[in-house]
Amino acid sequence: MSRRPVRRKLTVHMLRDKLGLKPSKELTDMLKRQTEIKVKITRALRKQPKTVPEIAEETGLDTYTVFWYLMTMFRHGQVEEAGKTDEGFFKYKLRER
Amino acid sequence: MQRILQEAEEEQEEEEYDVLVIGGGIAGETASLDLADMGFKVLLVEKEPSIGGKMFLLSKVFPTLDCASCISTPRMAATAHHPNIKLLTYSEIQEIEKLGEGDFRVKILKKPRFVEESLCTGCGQCEQACPVIVPKEYDFGLRGRKAAYIPFDTAVPKIAVIDIDHCVFCGQCERACPVGAINFLQKPRIIKARVGAIIIATGYKLFPIEKKAEYMFKKLPNIITAMQMDRLLAPTRPYNAVLRPGDGKEPMNIAFILCSGSRDRTVGNPLCSQVCCMYSIKQAQLLMGALPLADITIYYMDIRAFGKGFEEFYQQAKAMGVMFIKGRVAKIEPGENGDVVVWYEDIENGGRLRKATHDLVVLSVGLLPNPEIVKAFKNVKLELDDYGWVKPRDENISPVETSIPGVFAAGCILGPKDIPDTVLEAEAAAAQAAAYLREVRRHG
Ligand SMILES: Cc1cc2nc3c(=O)[nH]c(=O)nc-3n(C[C@H](O)[C@H](O)[C@H](O)COP(=O)(O)OP(=O)(O)OC[C@H]3O[C@@H](n4cnc5c(N)ncnc54)[C@H](O)[C@@H]3O)c2cc1C
Ligand code: SF4
Ligand code: SF4
Numbered sequence: 125m126s127r128r129p130v131r132r133k134l135t136v137h138m139l140r141d142k143l144g145l146k147p148s149k150e151l152t153d154m155l156k157r158q159t160e161i162k163v164k165i166t167r168a169l170r171k172q173p174k175t176v177p178e179i180a181e182e183t184g185l186d187t188y189t190v191f192w193y194l195m196t197m198f199r200h201g202q203v204e205e206a207g208k209t210d211e212g213f214f215k216y217k218l219r220e221r
Numbered sequence: 222m223q224r225i226l227q228e229a230e231e232e233q234e235e236e237e238y239d240v241l242v243i244g245g246g247i248a249g250e251t252a253s254l255d256l257a258d259m260g261f262k263v264l265l266v267e268k269e270p271s272i273g274g275k276m277f278l279l280s281k282v283f284p285t286l287d288c289a290s291c292i293s294t295p296r297m298a299a300t301a302h303h304p305n306i307k308l309l310t311y312s313e314i315q316e317i318e319k320l321g322e323g324d325f326r327v328k329i330l331k332k333p334r335f336v337e338e339s340l341c342t343g344c345g346q347c348e349q350a351c352p353v354i355v356p357k358e359y360d361f362g363l364r365g366r367k368a369a370y371i372p373f374d375t376a377v378p379k380i381a382v383i384d385i386d387h388c389v390f391c392g393q394c395e396r397a398c399p400v401g402a403i404n405f406l407q408k409p410r411i412i413k414a415r416v417g418a419i420i421i422a423t424g425y426k427l428f429p430i431e432k433k434a435e436y437m438f439k440k441l442p443n444i445i446t447a448m449q450m451d452r453l454l455a456p457t458r459p460y461n462a463v464l465r466p467g468d469g470k471e472p473m474n475i476a477f478i479l480c481s482g483s484r485d486r487t488v489g490n491p492l493c494s495q496v497c498c499m500y501s502i503k504q505a506q507l508l509m510g511a512l513p514l515a516d517i518t519i520y521y522m523d524i525r526a527f528g529k530g531f532e533e534f535y536q537q538a539k540a541m542g543v544m545f546i547k548g549r550v551a552k553i554e555p556g557e558n559g560d561v562v563v564w565y566e567d568i569e570n571g572g573r574l575r576k577a578t579h580d581l582v583v584l585s586v587g588l589l590p591n592p593e594i595v596k597a598f599k600n601v602k603l604e605l606d607d608y609g610w611v612k613p614r615d616e617n618i619s620p621v622e623t624s625i626p627g628v629f630a631a632g633c634i635l636g637p638k639d640i641p642d643t644v645l646e647a648e649a650a651a652a653q654a655a656a657y658l659r660e661v662r663r664h665g
Contacts, residue, residue, distance in 0.1 A: 134392040139405040143224060147389040151353075155389055158354050176469035187468035187559070188442045194469070195460050196354055196365035205461050212471035214461065 161185060161193050166202075166218065173206035175213035222332070222385050229330060229409040238264040238307065240654050241327055241416040243314055243594060246274020247293060247640055248632025248647040249422035250300045255651035257305035261658070264414055265300065266329055267310045271376035273297050274424055278359060280454035282640055283503040284534035290375060290457065297377040310378065314597045315411065322627060323417045323661035333407040335383035340402035343379035345371050350397035355387050360459040361449045363466060369394035369403075374457055417661070418627045418654040421603075421611060422647065423594050425633035428482030428490060428587040436481060436584055437553045442467035443561055444553065444582045447477070447500060454507045463511045465581045467559040472515060472581035475508060476563055477501045478550050479521040483587030492608055494587035495637040498525045501585045502535055505543045518544040518579070520565055528639070548575075553582065588637040601625045610636045621650040627661075629654050 139145065147155075164183040168174060176194065180187045194216060197203045206217040242253045245267030253263045265272070276282075277297065279289035301308050309331055316328040336347075351367035358366075359373045368387040371379060383394065383403070395403040427448055430438045438444050443465045445453075453463050465472045479501055483494040498521070505517045524545070526532045539545065548565040551574065556562040561582045567575045590609035604624035606612040611630045614622040621629050631650035632643040 134395045135403070135405040136388075136390050136392045136395050140390045145224070145390065151387065151389060155353055159352070180468075188466065191464075191466060191469040192364060193354075195363070198461060199364060199459065200349065200367075208471075212473065213469060214464070214471075 165193055169218045173215040173217040175209060175215050226409050229411050231411040232413055236414045238262045238414055238416045239658060240418045242420045242422060244422035244424055245272030246422060246424045247276045248643045250296050251644050251647035252420045252422060252631055252651040253300055253306050255648055257303045259655055263306045265306055265308050266312050266314060268313050270311045270372040270382045272300060276640060279451045280507060283499040284530040294375050301377045316599055317597045318599045319601045323658060325416050325419060327414045327416055329412045331410045331412055333409050335405050335407050336381045337402045337404050338380050340400050341380045342400060343371055346397045346399060347381050347394035347403060350393040353387050353389060360452050363449055363452060364459040417658045420650045420654055421594055421630045421634050422632050423591050423634050425588040426591045428589050430482050430584050430586050432488050433482060435552050438584060441555055441561055443559050447583055447585045450504050450583045474516045474579045475581045476579040477519045477583045477585055479585045481584035481586050490587055496639050497585040497587060499531055502538045506538050506541060509541050518546060520546050520548050520550050588633060621646055621653055627657055
């Protein structure tokens with residue numbers, strides 16, 4: 125007979141239930157937008173390494189937003205440098221895990 | 222967090238220490254280490270999740286160009302591991318009551334990290350798993366961090382924190398933690414202590430330059446503060462190189478605007494911030510090393526190079542090719558392709574209004590007082606000067622004593638200054654606190 129592992133309730137859910145905490149709509153909307161941005165950047169980098177203006181062009185996002193998320197992903201080990209153009213833009217690619 | 226802080230539990234026991242040091246920047250660390258080495262028991266309270274203050278975020282220090290984190294990281298570690306120092310991070314002083322000479326009662330709020338300090342190994346797996354991104358305070362917003370995060374690569378202590386105000390309660394961090402360190406049921410605690418003397422070392426705040434609307438900070442992405450530039454130049458930098466935030470381009474024509482929010486009555490800060498000339502010259506020299514082909518311009522009113530080796534440091538920057546333009550910047554406008562147009566009064570050429578285009582502008586922001594701690598004193602008054610800096614009992618002969626006997630101050634809480642002067646004051650405050658304690662105990 126196979127026994128299902130007993131799942132302990134996470135303390136985060138205990139706290140949430142005890143104090144009736146709920147993420148605000150603003151926060152959940154922000155998270156949704158962030159996920160969309162990361163997916164767009166990841167898709168744009170899937171084919172070949174690109175610069176920030178190239179990613180912006182492909183995704184329709186502005187260059188500031190692309191660079192901010194790209195550097196956040198860079199520091200979290202998700203993207204890496206892949207050369208530099210003569211105009212002073214680095215190219216970035218997805219990091220193989 | 223406010224909702225959770227209401228659940229704070231007050232500890233019954235009162236802990237005893239010789240000296241309470243408030244603020245874990247270079248001033249607080251130095252004073253704590255000096256006192257601890259003399260055999261005093263020190264309680265060091267830091268409001269952020271890591272000690273280190275501003276210094277451990279800097280690139281190098283003027284005029285020696287020594288690496289800032291190479292100097293500060295060992296000092297941070299020594300502070301955290303000294304057997305005579307009890308360190309409380311992520312904690313705030315709530316109340317200070319003077320009961321008599323050499324006797325203060327203190328209440329400290331220890332905020333919950335929602336991470337068990339004794340279990341967390343700082344592995345960062347919670348951070349990898351967390352889906353929420355918010356601007357990273359330690360990088361002054363240049364990139365993001367997660368809601369579950371390690372404050373900084375070289376943080377002391379290197380323990381994760383959960384930013385509960387941005388948490389969506391998904392539980393990913395808790396599932397990811399390999400040692401079960403995450404505990405959302407952790408409660409805030411109010412710690413009570415009796416101490417013999419106090420050293421205030423809560424440092425300074427940066428001038429909020431968005432107040433000076435004509436400088437367009439936060440309106441144009443390629444205008445940054447000097448603190449952000451120090452981060453870009455530091456080995457722990459937020460990007461892979463020195464790049465401008467607007468589009469990630471390597472800047473080739475960078476301008477510094479000195480006295481941004483200092484010596485300026487229109488924004489309520491008539492004082493000179495004392496370090497901006499020198500840190501800007503430092504950054505200009507470092508940029509010439511990082512970007513050898515870049516043009517660097519410094520717009521200034523006058524260069525205050527008053528310390529040992531400062532004038533030579535200034536002349537060295539000129540010799541390296543940094544352009545110094547004596548002129549007040551009147552207006553900033555957006556240029557093409559993310560560039561920034563600077564209008565300035567060219568003082569050395571008849572005061573004519575001229576314009577120049579730069580691809581990155583750095584605002585050399587001033588230092589402001591950080592007098593919040595005043596509110597904690599319940600039955601005694603900590604006096605401030607006309608500008609909000611802590612007022613020494615006597616500026617000339619007792620520069621680190623405050624209006625309250627037994628309470629000393631050190632570093633930028635007393636006024637803007639550089640690191641060597643901060644360290645000197647911290648050592649003086651430690652010596653004065655030790656002398657005060659010996660004196661009251663001899664008579665008590
Ligand atoms: C852009 C820039 C570059 C600089 N470069 C140089 C340089 O190259 N060389 C140089 O000599 N100087 C430099 N300086 C100046 C230098 O930063 C200061 O001299 C130094 O940091 C002062 O140290 P401090 O400990 O007094 O204050 P801080 O570094 O501000 O530390 C204060 C500490 O107290 C904590 N704190 C604040 N309030 C509370 C509270 N209520 N309770 C508990 N803790 C609290 C803070 O979190 C912080 O950890 C620079 C300054 C700037 C802005
Ligand atoms: S529970 Fe909160 S902190 Fe943890 S991963 Fe989810 S959002 Fe991040
Ligand atoms: S809380 Fe857990 S996952 Fe996060 S850094 Fe600490 S040990 Fe690692």
